[in-house]
Amino acid sequence: MERVDHLAHERNKSEFDVDAMKIVWAGSPHAFELSDRISKLVASDPGFRKDNRTMLSRKDLFKNTLRKAAYAWKTIVDLHLSEEEAAKLRFYVDEPAYTDLHWGMFVPAIKGQGTDEQQQKWLPLAYKMQIIGCYAQTELGHGSNVQGLETTATFDPQTDEFIIHSPTLTSSKWWPGGLGKVATHAIAYARLIVGGRDYGVNGFIVQLRSLEDHSPLPGITVGDIGMKFGNGAYNTMDNGVLQFDHVRIPRDQMLMRVSQVTREGKYKQSDVPRQLVYGTMVYVRQTIVADASCALSRAVCIATRYSAVRRQFGSQNGGPETQVIDYKTQQSRLFPLLASAYAFRFIGEWLKWLYTDVTQRLQANDFSTLPEAHACTAGLKSLTTTATADGIEECRKLCGGHGYLCSSGLPELFAVYVPACTYEGDNTVLLLQVARFLMKTVSQLGVKKPVGTIGYMTRVDHLMQCRCGVQRAEDWLNPSALLEAFEARAARMSVACAQNLSNFDNPEEGFAELSADLVEAAVAHCQLIIVSKFIEKLQQEIPGKGVKQQLEVLCNIYTLFLLHKHQGDFLSTGCITPKHASLANDQLRSLYSQVRPNAIALVDAFNYTDHFLGSILGCYDGNVYPKLYEAAWEDPLNDSVVPDGYHQYIRPLLKQQIRTARL
Ligand SMILES: CC(C)(COP(=O)(O)OP(=O)(O)OC[C@H]1O[C@@H](n2cnc3c(N)ncnc32)[C@H](O)[C@@H]1OP(=O)(O)O)[C@@H](O)C(=O)NCCC(=O)NCCSC(=O)CCCC(=O)O
Ligand SMILES: Cc1cc2nc3c(=O)[nH]c(=O)nc-3n(C[C@H](O)[C@H](O)[C@H](O)COP(=O)(O)OP(=O)(O)OC[C@H]3O[C@@H](n4cnc5c(N)ncnc54)[C@H](O)[C@@H]3O)c2cc1C
Known part of the structure; x- marks a missing residue:
């Protein structure tokens, strides 16, 4: 069937070079080419279908997100995509997932707050996704007030370890994306306690789950915090809750660019400002x-x-x-x-x-x-x-x-x-x-x-x-x-x-x-x-x-x-x-x-594919009404003409015999 562009008369009216504007919007010819190529790649791959998202139950939705994230990773590896291309691919897949926090916060936190040695040890694992990280800062009791966080990281000079602990209910980590069901590691923010003195909040790399069977490590209680606003939407993300019960980690898992704790239990501040923790x-x-x-x-x-x-x-x-x-x-x-x-x-x-x-x-x-x-x-x-x-x-x-x-x-x-x-x-x-x-x-x-x-x-x-x-x-x-x-x-x-x-x-x-x-x-x-x-x-x-x-x-x-x-x-x-x-x-x-x-x-000029827009009203050709009409029939509620529950709840109502003066 020939495709009719219902907006052609509008496009003919325009007074400027749309292709040139596409480049201005993208930022450069290179950025345009990249976005254009990757968005089309995602749009043409049924593995990245997203039109059924709002109709899935939370469990099906989440599993589907895991599938897509794994499929996206396979695509990235199979096609040898560069870091830049991979980031664009994740963007056009357009589904909040644990990978956002892994790439968007876990990796940058290690880069920004880890020493060179820490970066050399952890980044290759993260880049290959042999570990999956999240950013566990917010707690049940405090989000905005970072200085008010309650989780503690107490240095034990005997064993050269930190003991990470959640002393109260309100100190439970609460909200971190990817934490609920997926992350194997977290950058956990905790009060640094050395020799009985509180040195304020710092980041620590803590392993949460076994790399063999995904079970939480001893002392770790972890789960999802529950359904959030809207259908589909951010419910693809496993925002999580986490409690530590005296979890021990080696000293070198404290992120030490801003401040350090020595083997002897001495606290040292680098000459970089403390605000770099933020x-x-x-x-x-x-x-x-x-x-x-x-x-x-x-x-x-x-x-x-x-x-x-x-x-x-x-x-x-x-x-x-x-x-x-x-x-x-x-x-x-x-x-x-x-x-x-x-x-x-x-x-x-x-x-x-x-x-x-x-x-x-x-x-x-x-x-x-x-x-x-x-x-x-x-x-x-x-x-x-x-x-x-x-x-x-x-x-x-x-x-x-x-x-x-x-x-x-x-x-x-x-x-x-x-x-x-x-x-x-x-x-x-x-x-x-x-x-x-x-x-x-x-x-x-x-x-x-x-x-x-x-x-x-x-x-x-x-x-x-x-x-x-x-x-x-x-x-x-x-x-x-x-x-x-x-x-x-x-x-x-x-x-x-x-x-x-x-x-x-x-x-x-x-x-x-x-x-x-x-x-x-x-x-x-x-x-x-x-x-x-x-x-x-x-x-x-x-x-x-x-x-x-x-x-x-x-x-x-x-x-x-x-x-x-x-x-x-x-x-x-x-x-x-x-x-x-x-x-x-x-x-x-x-x-x-x-x-x-x-x-x-x-x-x-935004150059969005219909897949990315995900909207019948916004489709490029403007052929809105037939598409709306067709989509209605796709709804699972229309699978049968007579709904489930008719015999139980509708028919008895219609057949009831009530004899009262008023009715
Ligand atoms: C609100 C503040 C800024 C207040 O902090 P505070 O320690 O009480 O600070 P203060 O006494 O007012 O200031 C101390 C000083 O620190 C400075 N400062 C504060 N924040 C930064 C920063 N980021 N970079 C550089 N400097 C910073 C302030 O300007 C102050 O400087 P000054 O003493 O005036 O020279 C802070 O605690 C904060 O940032 N709260 C918001 C918490 C937050 O953003 N949490 C994010 C959690 S992760 C997340 O949400 C993931 C998103 C998920 C997703 O993308 O999907
Ligand atoms: C979808 C989602 C994903 C998240 N992902 C992560 C994550 O990956 N990792 C993580 O660590 N955290 C995460 N968070 C937590 C998030 O960073 C915090 O919720 C956020 O920083 C706000 O803090 P709060 O919840 O404590 O709000 P509150 O500070 O309790 O805010 C409540 C109200 O109090 C007001 N208020 C607070 N302080 C002041 C003040 N000083 N002056 C005036 N008004 C004030 C606010 O304006 C607001 O109206 C996530 C949150 C959401 C919703």
């Missing part, structure tokens, strides 16, 4: 920012394509009804999300650069940029995951009733994504870290020159009193006007918090009292980072017909949408007047019209 979290937060654009763009792709297919109202003289994408309300909800997906893509790229830079500096014993890297990764992780989780849910609503069907892909995408607001640092807790960094910067103004993303604070005197020069709606397209408004807002909110804080005798009490305002100041600062990096990106040369123009439109939409949404901040800090706000809104409306003919091509 280094794995900085790394993972950076990857979460990069992933946010993937999840959001996926939802946006589904909602945009479906909005062009779906028609409601507005038919005249028997002509077709209006495509819902033509409603300004639909555009004002959808296009800022499209723009955010691009903005997050570029901020993810930039953050990766920042992370690489800080890692190289750390290796050369330059620790100066670590606080900024921590603030950026924490703040941007918080901002992008919150916006993405909210954005996916908005996309579901943008798809009306059909968005609520699992076959739209959106419920599962939301359920998989939403814990990103919590894991790897609760989003509010992380913004408070940014706020601490901001307050420290303001308090040191005049003493220490702010640099990098906080560099705008060098112009604080100007930013505190500058006036917005916008006179016509088009003036809002001027990057300097936009940047100055965002810088002034961020600076004024931080300075106001610092001034309020100075009224408290006890700074910690003040910080707690003002924490809601501090979080808002942190948001303003992080939004400024995203806006300024998007603008910087556009100062580079970007090849391809019309590509740069499209990105300029998206950058302006992202920025003016934020200004519109947070106009309370801009107005109350006096950065803009109501007139400026209204001009920004006029400009935003006109930008929506400019993006409209290009909307489908802009989501095509």
